[in-house]
Amino acid sequence: MINVTKSFLPPLETYTKMLEGIWNRAYLTNNGPLLLELEEKLKEYFGANHFIFLNNGTSALQIAIKGLGITGEVITTPFSYVATTSSIVWENCEPVFADINKESLTIDASLIEPLITKKTSAILATHVYGIPCNIEAIDKIAKKHNLKVIYDAAHAFGVNYKGRPLVNYGDASTLSFHATKLFHTTEGGGIVANDDQVAHRFGYMRNFGHKGQEDFWGVGINAKNSEFHAAMGLCVFPYVEEIIKKRRELSELYDELLLGKGLKITRPLIPEGTEPNYAYYPVLFENEGALLSVRDSLNAEYVYPRRYFYPGLSNLNYVKKYAVPVSDETSHRVLCLPLYYDLENDQVKRICQVITHVLRFKS
Ligand SMILES: *Cc1c(COP(=O)(O)O)cnc(C)c1O
DSSP states (O other): OEESOOOOOOOHHHHHHHHHHHHHHTOOBSSOHHHHHHHHHHHHHHTOSEEEEESOHHHHHHHHHHHTTOOSEEEEOSSSOHHHHHHHHHTTOEEEEOOBOTTTOSBOGGGTGGGOOTTEEEEEEEOGGGOOOOHHHHHHHHHHHTOEEEEEOTTOTTOEETTEETTSOSSEEEEEOOTTSSSOOSSOEEEEEOOHHHHHHHHHHTBTTBSSSSOBSSOOOBOOOBHHHHHHHHHHGGGHHHHHHHHHHHHHHHHHHHTTSSOOEEOOOOOTTEEOOOOOEEEEESSHHHHHHHHHHHHHTTEEOBOTTOSOGGGSTTSOOOOOHHHHHHHHHEEEEOOOTTOOHHHHHHHHHHHHHHHHHTO
């Protein structure tokens, strides 16, 4: 069976070695030494002033929204994972959807300004599949209208944009280290920020608002993460370059076997100045019918690609519906093919044979 992804696992001995340390110290959570070490390593890797390690990427979004004082309307992308939108609603804000750019599949920056009202306080955009949003344009709009910018950078670990880590743009960028992500800590996530005060708020918010044992800065929640999760992160981190390299090779093999062969498959466009991380391998078919035929034929061979992201988020039953035709149309045509560290070349070849057969002979 081949799933869309498979978690990377470091050698078991390196993890058990870390567990021995945890056992010796009997210190399991609350800013233990492994957590501090991971935070320090990642902060450096991200080239940022602050990195706040959290229990997942969804609480990262929620804390970023609350910690930046965002209220009212948030202009956001309809083409992302559900957590991008649900976090906005969970924080009592209203998502306002701007359609996506049909080449890059990230929010179309030229559609943001007309949606700004007196109630707008932020832009929350996703670097979907690790493809950078139009950061320059978003930054300009945000400055002009005094809006906060949060990037959902859950897919962006290891991507560089204009020589700088993509996760280090905006007022805050949120990450997910869920087991299915390129870099993971089993469950986990965090926020990258550069402003000291903002980072301080994120820091106390993740730990009940504590300021010492008997005093409180303000309202908080429990979004801490543990030594066990930090240990996994420390064990996976040394393999990041190797993981990206392997994914690049597999992606290039897919490219070679699927593109330029008259198969009516297209790929999203990656903006200039991007060093990608190959976190996903999304392909766009001509229509939903072609996608479903391909999926059915792959499923018959025990291969399970995923419809990331379908349905479009403007169709959720708890948000106001907006006309976002590009996003809706894209979500009907896009499929992520299997891509992970120990996927084999022969498996990619087999997947491409099935796809080629379906598109040549069935549709
Ligand atoms: C995975 C993901 C999240 C949620 O992260 P969790 O760690 O699973 O809570 C949020 N946004 C995007 C775009 C994601 O892919």
